[in-house]
Amino acid sequence: MADATQAPKRHPRPISPHLSIYSPLVNMVMSIVHRLTGVALYFGTLLLAWWLIAAATGPAYFAFVNGLLTTLPGKLVLLGYTWALMHHMLGGMRHLIWDTGRGFNISTVNFLSWGTIIGSLGLTAAIWVGALKMKGLL
Amino acid sequence: MNAILRPTPSPTAAKIRTPLARARGLGSSKEGATHFWRQRVTAVANIVLASLLTFVFVKLAGADYATVKATLKNPLVSLLLLLFIASGVIHMRLGMQTVIEDYVHAEGRKVACLMLNTFFSVIVALTSVWAVLKLSFGA
Incomplete structure (x- = not known):
């Protein structure tokens, strides 16, 4: 009965095989790339926002940003x-x-x-x- | 009322909802299919908006300031941009929320990341909208 108040003893459970165990398949690679491009586009919106702000600020600042983007x-x-x-x-x-x-x-x-x-x-x-x-x- | 039309409660807000709210058929995640459905609606909108805006950006690539300003002042272009900012930011926030929930398991850190995700999305959206409106209505 005393056991009921104690945390159950943890046994290492078998875990399912994860990414590293499979040889890459095209749909799996595209799934990973889909997520990576999503994250990249998330931060890429900063670029769009920056460019729009530059256009709204004035010719001098726009020239600076446009100059960087055309390098x-x-x-x-x-x-x-x-x-x-x-x-x-x-x-x-x-x-x-x-x-x-x-x-x-x-x-x-x-x-x-x-x-x-x-x-x-x-x-x-x-x-x-x-x-x-x-x-x-x- | 269709579950899809309900506002999305944040994961934290879901925990402090009343039993009645929980009982309204929104499942164990407390928000039903709202996240899934919004991701799809904005995905379809983004396909249309990004495709149309690609033509605008191709035209503006390397263009001088006067051309860029005149194009962005065009009401059709402004409206396309505003729609794309709205739809795109909702979509990216939902997507990043999924990524955070998949990889960040410590509760405190997860809540902090989800908050930062919302802050980032709102800041990107409002600064972009501000720029478009300034171009549209500014002198």
């Missing part, structure tokens, strides 16, 4: 931002399809997962090529 590191950040947005958007569409209960057989899952990464790279390239062509830089 090579700035362009690489914007390129990464574009890809993260496209990847997260396509990954999200994949989830919206799954939310309807469709697309759960293995071949469809793999197709949608490959579609997410290939589509995101394709859309990023299309946006940047389009932008450069529009400016007559390509």
